[in-house]
Amino acid sequence: MKIVLGSWFSLPRLGTEAYASLIRSGAKYESGMGFMLPQDCDLSEAVRIIRKATGEGVQLAVRCVVCLKEACVSCPYDDVCDRSVVSPMCLCGVHSSGEGAYEGYVAAFLSSLSE
Amino acid sequence: MWSEKYRPNKLEAMVGNEDAREKLVSWLSKWKKGKSAILVGPPGTGKTTTVKLLARSGGLNLVELNASDVRTKSQMSRKLGEAMASSSLLGERTLIFLDEVDGLAGRADYGAVDFIREAVKESLNPIVMAANDPDSDEVAKLSRGALLVHFRPAPPREVELYLSMIASKEGLRGPNMREIVKEAKGDIRYAINALQAGKADRKDTEPTREAALNAFFDASDLRGRIGALRSYPGQPRDKVRDLMTSVLASGVAGEELVNSMKALSDADLLLGRMIRGGDWRLLRYLDAMLASGFGREPESGMRFSAGSVPWPLQLRIWNDSKKVREISGLAGRRLKESARKALVEDFPFMMAMARDERFRDELVQSLNLGEPLATFVTKEAKRK
Numbered sequence: 218m219k220i221v222l223g224s225w226f227s228l229p230r231l232g233t234e235a236y237a238s239l240i241r242s243g244a245k246y247e248s249g250m251g252f253m254l255p256q257d258c259d260l261s262e263a264v265r266i267i268r269k270a271t272g273e274g275v276q277l278a279v280r281c282v283v284c285l286k287e288a289c290v291s292c293p294y295d296d297v298c299d300r301s302v303v304s305p306m307c308l309c310g311v312h313s314s315g316e317g318a319y320e321g322y323v324a325a326f327l328s329s330l331s332e
Numbered sequence: 333m334w335s336e337k338y339r340p341n342k343l344e345a346m347v348g349n350e351d352a353r354e355k356l357v358s359w360l361s362k363w364k365k366g367k368s369a370i371l372v373g374p375p376g377t378g379k380t381t382t383v384k385l386l387a388r389s390g391g392l393n394l395v396e397l398n399a400s401d402v403r404t405k406s407q408m409s410r411k412l413g414e415a416m417a418s419s420s421l422l423g424e425r426t427l428i429f430l431d432e433v434d435g436l437a438g439r440a441d442y443g444a445v446d447f448i449r450e451a452v453k454e455s456l457n458p459i460v461m462a463a464n465d466p467d468s469d470e471v472a473k474l475s476r477g478a479l480l481v482h483f484r485p486a487p488p489r490e491v492e493l494y495l496s497m498i499a500s501k502e503g504l505r506g507p508n509m510r511e512i513v514k515e516a517k518g519d520i521r522y523a524i525n526a527l528q529a530g531k532a533d534r535k536d537t538e539p540t541r542e543a544a545l546n547a548f549f550d551a552s553d554l555r556g557r558i559g560a561l562r563s564y565p566g567q568p569r570d571k572v573r574d575l576m577t578s579v580l581a582s583g584v585a586g587e588e589l590v591n592s593m594k595a596l597s598d599a600d601l602l603l604g605r606m607i608r609g610g611d612w613r614l615l616r617y618l619d620a621m622l623a624s625g626f627g628r629e630p631e632s633g634m635r636f637s638a639g640s641v642p643w644p645l646q647l648r649i650w651n652d653s654k655k656v657r658e659i660s661g662l663a664g665r666r667l668k669e670s671a672r673k674a675l676v677e678d679f680p681f682m683m684a685m686a687r688d689e690r691f692r693d694e695l696v697q698s699l700n701l702g703e704p705l706a707t708f709v710t711k712e713a714k715r716k
Binding site for chain 2 (some may be wrong): 223255256282294297306313314322326327329330
């Protein structure tokens with residue numbers, strides 16, 4: 218199962234205890250939207266709970282600061298990047314390279330500030 | 333140095349921790365009396381830089397205090413009183429920054445934590461705190477009612493983005509960025525220094541961490557030990573951590589363990605001072621300090637051991653060793669002997685005897701131990 222940090226995702230019924238533990242770890246739940254693992258969530262604990270409750274492996278991914286799509290697709294640092302440790306947004310392949318990539322990143326951050 | 337030249341001068345020029353930076357900007361813009369923010373995360377993740385740039389972007393003066401340098405309520409009150417009380421005559425506001433509030437642990441905390449909590453309630457200016465250890469007692473106490481913001485290492489692609497921007501401005505062509513980024517582990521300052529040093533081009537000729545530290549343990553003289561440490565291919569704090577892990581894994585005991593841990597502890601203090609003050613010239617003394625404290629017994633059997641001790645545990649060992657040294661220092665003074673003698677010869681007996689509640693109370697009273705040290709003694713005494 219792939220979970221993109223900061224994005225809503227759905228889970229099968231977890232049971233009261235697992236649900237409560239997941240919320241205690243900092244995960245959010247909204248009916249109609251599902252679950253979300255926000256920036257201040259205890260990621261390793263949340264992943265452990267989800268893995269135990271669903272019996273599935275959990276793969277974390279982060280979103281692109283510029284386009285908000287998943288950033289981890291074909292990432293050259295896939296083997297060294299621990300997504301439960303690094304800050305929860307990154308850059309996708311399109312927005313991390315080429316001329317003006319840094320300026321694009323700065324502009325995206327500034328626009329998110331003004332929202 | 334490129335790390336100075338390309339130090340971000342605006343909040344938006346940084347990379348990594350976007351959510352955290354946004355949260356802080358929003359918090360500051362809506363700040364009300366009685367509210368504080370506490371930034372937690374490992375060293376090198378940009379907490380201090382963020383606060384400095386936050387003050388700049390909000391047009392605020394910054395009053396900065398390293399909490400681990402100021403231990404008592406009265407010292408803190410003297411340093412912060414004016415900044416808490418008002419805005420300047422010209423109406424300029426101030427942002428108060430208390431760095432390393434978890435550094436109050438293991439020291440005689442004579443009311444400093446309580447003072448900070450009161451200060452947050454009373455201050456007419458916003459207070460931001462920073463800590464490395466999210467699980468420390470101080471963070472637990474100070475984060476009640478505060479905005480807790482987690483800082484994490486920047487992901488590798490964002491580090492590469494920053495390096496590419498520098499490489500392009502410096503006219504560098506095709507440096508081996510990936511190797512630098514992988515080795516930097518999210519530490520942008522390290523990555524920039526490595527880029528400037530052309531480190532990636534030299535990677536084939538450099539020894540590994542293992543080879544460098546094994547050469548250090550094998551060296552028979554001071555010069556050899558310093559040379560081996562200089563060839564270590566990682567960051568200074570990784571060097572210290574690798575050494576600590578190797579010492580713990582090697583199972584050395586007695587005076588050799590004490591000497592090694594003391595050298596590591598001194599190195600930690602020096603690193604802390606460098607990071608706090610930005611005085612990287614002190615780095616030149618680190619290897620000599622470690623080399624002279626370590627390795628007096630080349631046949632001790634110490635070998636490199638890769639991080640088998642989890643970082644939270646290492647942090648605990650680090651904090652607890654400070655408490656042990658502090659208690660031993662006080663005991664040594666009381667018993668009119670050296671702190672080292674008190675540590676090696678008396679401390680284990682003191683802890684064994686402290687299982688008796690009456691003795692424990694007497695010990696706490698006679699050494700005048702503050703609350704954190706008294707709690708530590710209670711915990712240690714209960715340990716089998």
